[in-house]
Amino acid sequence: MAxxxxxxxxxxxxxxxxxxxxxxxxxxxxxDEIEKIEEPDVLLKVFRLLKxxxxxxxxxxxxFDIQKHLIETISEQELNLIMNDLYLDDTIDLIENLPANxxxxxxxxxxxxxRQEINRFLGYEEKTAGSLMTxxxxxxxxxxxxxxCFKRIRKLAQDKETINTCYIVDDTKMLIGEISIRDLILxxxxxxxxxxxxxxxxxxxxxxxQEEVSxxxxxxxxxxxxxxxxxxxxxxxxxxxxxxxxxxxxTTEDFHKMAAIMPxxxxxxxxxxFTHSKKRILWLTLLMISAIFTGILxxxxxxxxxxxxxxVSFLPLLMGLAGNCGSQASxxxxxxxxxxxxxxxxxxxxxxxxxxxxxxxxxFLAIFNFFRIFIQYKDFLIATIIALTVIxxxxxxxxIGFTMPLLAKKLKLDPAVMAAPIITTILDCLVILTYFNIAxxxxx
Amino acid sequence: MAxxxxxxxxxxxxxxxxxxxxxxxxxxxxxDEIEKIEEPDVLLKVFRLLKxxxxxxxxxxxxFDIQKHLIETISEQELNLIMNDLYLDDTIDLIENLPANxxxxxxxxxxxxxRQEINRFLGYEEKTAGSLMTxxxxxxxxxxxxxxCFKRIRKLAQDKETINTCYIVDDTKMLIGEISIRDLILxxxxxxxxxxxxxxxxxxxxxxxQEEVSxxxxxxxxxxxxxxxxxxxxxxxxxxxxxxxxxxxxTTEDFHKMAAIMPxxxxxxxxxxFTHSKKRILWLTLLMISAIFTGILxxxxxxxxxxxxxxVSFLPLLMGLAGNCGSQASxxxxxxxxxxxxxxxxxxxxxxxxxxxxxxxxxFLAIFNFFRIFIQYKDFLIATIIALTVIxxxxxxxxIGFTMPLLAKKLKLDPAVMAAPIITTILDCLVILTYFNIAxxxxx
Numbered sequence: 096m097a098x099x100x101x102x103x104x105x106x107x108x109x110x111x112x113x114x115x116x117x118x119x120x121x122x123x124x125x126x127d128e129i130e131k132i133e134e135p136d137v138l139l140k141v142f143r144l145l146k147x148x149x150x151x152x153x154x155x156x157x158x159f160d161i162q163k164h165l166i167e168t169i170s171e172q173e174l175n176l177i178m179n180d181l182y183l184d185d186t187i188d189l190i191e192n193l194p195a196n197x198x199x200x201x202x203x204x205x206x207x208x209x210r211q212e213i214n215r216f217l218g219y220e221e222k223t224a225g226s227l228m229t230x231x232x233x234x235x236x237x238x239x240x241x242x243x244c245f246k247r248i249r250k251l252a253q254d255k256e257t258i259n260t261c262y263i264v265d266d267t268k269m270l271i272g273e274i275s276i277r278d279l280i281l282x283x284x285x286x287x288x289x290x291x292x293x294x295x296x297x298x299x300x301x302x303x304x305q306e307e308v309s310x311x312x313x314x315x316x317x318x319x320x321x322x323x324x325x326x327x328x329x330x331x332x333x334x335x336x337x338x339x340x341x342x343x344x345x346t347t348e349d350f351h352k353m354a355a356i357m358p359x360x361x362x363x364x365x366x367x368x369f370t371h372s373k374k375r376i377l378w379l380t381l382l383m384i385s386a387i388f389t390g391i392l393x394x395x396x397x398x399x400x401x402x403x404x405x406x407v408s409f410l411p412l413l414m415g416l417a418g419n420c421g422s423q424a425s426x427x428x429x430x431x432x433x434x435x436x437x438x439x440x441x442x443x444x445x446x447x448x449x450x451x452x453x454x455x456x457x458x459f460l461a462i463f464n465f466f467r468i469f470i471q472y473k474d475f476l477i478a479t480i481i482a483l484t485v486i487x488x489x490x491x492x493x494x495i496g497f498t499m500p501l502l503a504k505k506l507k508l509d510p511a512v513m514a515a516p517i518i519t520t521i522l523d524c525l526v527i528l529t530y531f532n533i534a535x536x537x538x539x
Numbered sequence: 540m541a542x543x544x545x546x547x548x549x550x551x552x553x554x555x556x557x558x559x560x561x562x563x564x565x566x567x568x569x570x571d572e573i574e575k576i577e578e579p580d581v582l583l584k585v586f587r588l589l590k591x592x593x594x595x596x597x598x599x600x601x602x603f604d605i606q607k608h609l610i611e612t613i614s615e616q617e618l619n620l621i622m623n624d625l626y627l628d629d630t631i632d633l634i635e636n637l638p639a640n641x642x643x644x645x646x647x648x649x650x651x652x653x654r655q656e657i658n659r660f661l662g663y664e665e666k667t668a669g670s671l672m673t674x675x676x677x678x679x680x681x682x683x684x685x686x687x688c689f690k691r692i693r694k695l696a697q698d699k700e701t702i703n704t705c706y707i708v709d710d711t712k713m714l715i716g717e718i719s720i721r722d723l724i725l726x727x728x729x730x731x732x733x734x735x736x737x738x739x740x741x742x743x744x745x746x747x748x749q750e751e752v753s754x755x756x757x758x759x760x761x762x763x764x765x766x767x768x769x770x771x772x773x774x775x776x777x778x779x780x781x782x783x784x785x786x787x788x789x790t791t792e793d794f795h796k797m798a799a800i801m802p803x804x805x806x807x808x809x810x811x812x813f814t815h816s817k818k819r820i821l822w823l824t825l826l827m828i829s830a831i832f833t834g835i836l837x838x839x840x841x842x843x844x845x846x847x848x849x850x851v852s853f854l855p856l857l858m859g860l861a862g863n864c865g866s867q868a869s870x871x872x873x874x875x876x877x878x879x880x881x882x883x884x885x886x887x888x889x890x891x892x893x894x895x896x897x898x899x900x901x902x903f904l905a906i907f908n909f910f911r912i913f914i915q916y917k918d919f920l921i922a923t924i925i926a927l928t929v930i931x932x933x934x935x936x937x938x939i940g941f942t943m944p945l946l947a948k949k950l951k952l953d954p955a956v957m958a959a960p961i962i963t964t965i966l967d968c969l970v971i972l973t974y975f976n977i978a979x980x981x982x983x
Contacts, residue, residue: 121739123759245724252721259703259720259762276703276720277696280689295565313787315567316780318703318762335779336760342783343757346790347874350797354870354959355863362880363871364888368895375867376900382863383904386856387911394852404845408838410854411967412830418862419799419826419960423819426798427807430791436806444808451812456820460827467831515798515959516863523855 101128105137114144122149126156139168151180159192166197175204182256183209184229184337187216224308225301227341228322228331233261237271237289241282257334260319263292268328270298270321298323301330305341310435312338349433353426353514355382382520389523396531399538405472406534409481413530416460416485417492417522422515424449424496429510432500439505449493457489480537484530491529492522545572549581558588566593570600583612595624603636610641619648626700627653628673628781631660668752669745671785672766672775677705681715681733685726701778704763707736712772714742714765742767745774749785754879756782793877797870797958799826826964833967840975843982849916850978853925857974860904860929861936861966866959868893868940873954876944883949893937901933924981928974935969936962 104113117125125145132138142165145153154162154177166174178186178201186205190198190213202210212230219225233255235244244261252258261279263272272292274282282291297315299308299322311320312335322331348358355378359366366374393400400406428445431437437445465482469475496518500510548557561569569589576582586609589597598606598621610618622630622645630649634642634657646654656674663669677699679688688705696702705723707716716736718726726735741759743752743766755764756779766775792802799822803810810818837844844850872889875881881889909926913919940962944954 119739121741121759248724252725257721258724276724277701280692280702280720281696295563297565313783315565318779335762335783339757339779339783339786342786343878347878350794350870350874353794354866356867356870362878363875364881364885364892368892368899371871371892371896372899375864375896376903379860379863379867379900379904380907383856383860383908386859389855389859390852393855394849397848400851401845401848404841405838407844407851407854408834410851411833411837411858411971412827414855414858415830415833415964415967416823416827418963419823420819422798422959423800423823426794426800427815430794431807434787434791434806437808441808448808448812448815452815452819455812455816456823459820460823463824464827515866519862520859523859527855 101132101141102137105140110144113141117141117144118146118149122152123156125149125153129153130158130161135164135168139165142169143173147176148180151177155181155185159189162189163193163197166193166201171200171204174201178205179209182229183212183216183231184227184256186213187226190217219301222305223301224299224303224305224322224333225330227305227308227337228301228333229256230331231256232319232321232332233258234329235261235263235274235288237263237265237287237292239288240284241279241286241288241291242284244279244288245284256332257319260332262321262329262332263288264329270296270323270327270329272296273321296321298327298329299333301325306345308333309338309341309345345433349429349511352509352511353429353516355379355514355516378516382516385520386523389520389527392524392527396527396535399531399534403477403534403538405474405477406480406530409530412464413481413484413488413526414523417488417526418515418519420456420489420492421496421518421522424493425500425514425518428497428500429514432504432510437501439501442501445497445501449497450490453490453493457486460489461485476537480530480534483533484526487529487533488522488526491525492518495521495525545576545585546581549584554588557585561585561588562590562593566596567600569593569597573597574602574605579608579612583609586613587617591620592624595621599625599629603633606633607637607641610637610645615644615648618645622649623653626673627656627660627675628671628700630657631670634661663745666749667745668743668747668749668766668777669774671749671752671781672745672777673700674775675700676763676765676776677702678773679705679707679718679732681707681709681731681736683732684728685723685730685732685735686728688723688732689728700776701763704776706765706773706776707732708773714740714767714771714773716740717765740765742771742773743777745769750789752777753782753785753789789877793873793955796953796955797873797960799823799958799960822960826960829964830967833964833971836968836971840971840979843975843978847921847978847982849918849921850924850974853974856908857925857928857932857970858967861932861970862959862963864900864933864936865940865962865966868937869944869958869962872941872944873958876948876954881945883945886945889941889945893941894934897934897937901930904933905929920981924974924978927977928970931973931977932966932970935973936966939965939969 101113117128129138129141132141138161142150154165190201205213231254233248233251235247248258259276260273261276262270263274265271272289272294273296274288274292278291297311297320299311299320301322301324308320318335319332321329322333324330351358357374357377359370359374428437461482464485465478468478468481499513499518503510503513545557561572564572573582573585576585582605586594598609634645649657675698677692677695679691692702703720704717705720706714707718709715716733716738717740718732718736722735741755741764743755743764745766745768752764762779763776765773766777768774795802801818801821803818872881905926908929909922912922912925943957943962947954947957
């Protein structure tokens with residue numbers, strides 16, 4: 096059903112047809128339909144048609160602007176229903192982005208107990224395990240019988256983000272084990288939970304970074320991990336859907352850093368031109384300033400340049416080649432480090448690999464250029480100068496390209512910042528030094 | 540425990556201590572320990588110490604080379620145990636990479652039924668839903684009582700990859716519904732499954748691409764999705780751990796393409812220098828050939844260059860600026876399209892945004908350069924030429940940078956290929972045309 100039909104149904108006041116249609120869709124698809132509605136009051140009408148038990152789910156899929164609009168316009172009673180149905184981690188995400196007066200409206204309708212939780216969660220630093228977790232997990236005691244556990248699950252499951260893994264804690268809230276719902280179903284009902292649980296657990300600390308968390312999920316192939324506070328008390332779980340968001344977010348940040356753009360949490364279209372400019376201009380200016388020095392370096396070879404103006408025509412080729420080679424090598428390193436395939440301790444292995452790669456590619460490209468230039472200009476000397484420069488700059492570009500990101504990591508800087516733009520700028524300088532020094536040696 | 544201690548325990552023949560230690564670790568960590576062992580026969584000894592029921596799990600975490608070595612050296616009986624314990628999707632991954640004689644060894648010990656499954660799965664094209672799925676899901680019938688379902692789950696759960704969602708099929712294997720294990724536990728035992736299941740399902744077709752599959756997982760926030768064949772019969776499920784691998788794989792490919800490297804499935808260190816060179820040289824050569832034309836274009840301005848040799852010194856700055864601007868804009872587009880935040884239909888919105896961004900950044904950088912050059916060289920004309928060129932090339936670089944990836948997508952090409960290297964090469968040409976035409980107009 097296209098969006099016009101939804102509007103038609105509204106205009107014709109066929110609300111029950113619309114309700115039936117909407118409530119038959121998946122929550123994410125209902126949110127898509129609602130986002131397409133442009134008039135705020137129609138949007139509100141349609142949202143109110145949703146069944147109570149799915150309204151909160153649909154709400155989490157909506158764009159932030161629409162969420163904000165809804166919170167500001169629906170009645171306190173409706174807000175109450177939605178807010179108390181939202182999982183804690185979604186509530187926190189929402190609250191962190193809303194202005195204070197809207198947050199107050201939310202806190203007013205939230206139950207005291209949940210309000211305390213919210214305040215505690217707001218204390219965790221952004222991009223840590225604490226900020227990713229939810230406290231809505233299912234906990235069991237070691238001396239419960241398996242059958243008692245099912246009773247507890249039946250009582251509490253509805254409000255938990257997941258029950259696929261349940262956690263066993265002692266009286267001080269220390270995590271002592273975990274059990275998957277599968278093992279619980281397979282266990283004999285009269286057994287004690289401590290005899291069937293697995294005590295081999297991988298707890299995460301609230302202060303661990305989201306990168307560390309996502310690398311644990313990837314390493315152990317799990318769908319949820321328990322989170323402990325500084326005193327080793329269990330405080331929550333992290334679920335894999337949030338980890339996927341983290342992986343995408345980190346990847347986007349890496350792409351942007353590698354293209355000399357400062358990180359931006361918002362999507363492209365939602366960011367204003369002014370903010371885009373701010374995120375881009377700083378690096379452009381810094382890179383331009385270093386290009387000014389490259390230019391000044393170039394003027395110091397003014398003599399040989401005016402003697403042999405033909406040398407200028409090879410600059411785009413040589414600078415481009417160095418930049419591309421360096422960006423290939425640095426990208427291989429940056430991505431390899433993110434995937435935890437390489438680290439500084441592999442330096443010499445990488446060194447020899449890149450050395451052979453450079454020799455192979457450098458020789459091929461040098462020979463190619465030598466013949467091309469010799470045939471085109473019939474100038475043996477110029478052809479030799481270019482061929483020698485090509486071999487040397489391929490070697491230099493690879494060396495700089497793979498060393499800089501590894502070095503950045505070693506110095507606890509972000510390797511992604513050492514990507515194409517910076518490396519290209521450094522290489523421009525080195526290309527000019529190499530090129531004109533070889534030319535001076537051979538021509539004079 | 541460090542790796543030397545493992546070797547000590549082996550040398551002192553303290554196998555039972557070692558067994559206790561290893562069997563207390565998580566499977567992924569046992570695999571890590573085993574991978575550190577360098578002598579093949581020690582490795583085999585240690586692997587044989589593992590409990591039967593975890594050996595297959597540990598096996599899936601091992602490096603491919605070690606898996607191959609183990610398959611070739613363990614007894615047929617041991618191989619039998621491991622192979623029949625592996626989930627089908629892991630078996631397929633393994634078989635696809637092994638040489639034929641080793642595959643035969645595996646197929647010989649595999650039960651006839653599983654062997655048929657394997658052969659069917661090998662028929663699915665790489666990187667499709669069919670190649671990602673496993674057939675080990677739990678199916679139920681609509682007219683079963685909830686209590687019967689639990690009986691079936693207790694009987695079959697051990698061999699299924701997951702039971703967190705169960706699928707309800709009719710007699711022709713058509714998928715008619717799904718139910719989460721949570722809802723099953725909460726349902727009254729006497730109810731029929733068709734009355735408690737959800738019929739609102741999102742089936743994937745075996746031929747859908749892995750990108751489509753991962754975007755469904757992200758959209759609907761699910762941990763598994765059912766897969767149907769061309770006749771709408773349910774044939775398997777895809778689980779989220781495999782989707783995470785797909786996301787990482789696609790991201791790595793995008794990074795490599797954007798750095799002008801041809802995709803490579805192997806990790807950096809495992810790829811030989813020769814293969815690395817092959818993956819990198821093609822694009823380097825193509826980009827170099829276009830740089831040759833840029834060089835030739837440059838020689839057509841030989842006259843003005845030898846008159847005003849100072850103009851050469853601004854080339855690194857202008858070419859660098861255009862390249863960086865273009866790579867910023869193209870990266871924003873490429874990533875935005877992967878995240879499904881932008882598409883060709885947003886072209887005009889993007890156009891106006893980039894236009895304002897260009898004006899803002901261009902003016903700032905032009906003014907900066909004007910004063911810098913005027914102060915340094917006291918040459919009003921040169922300062923004006925550079926300032927004008929800067930404004931124009933920022934505009935051109937952004938226009939080309941955001942248009943090329945969108946256009947590529949429209950033409951059903953891969954947008955990631957239209958990244959920094961290609962765009963920089965195109966821009967080098969345009970910079971030279973813009974720069975020297977402005978210079979000729981103002982100087983003559």
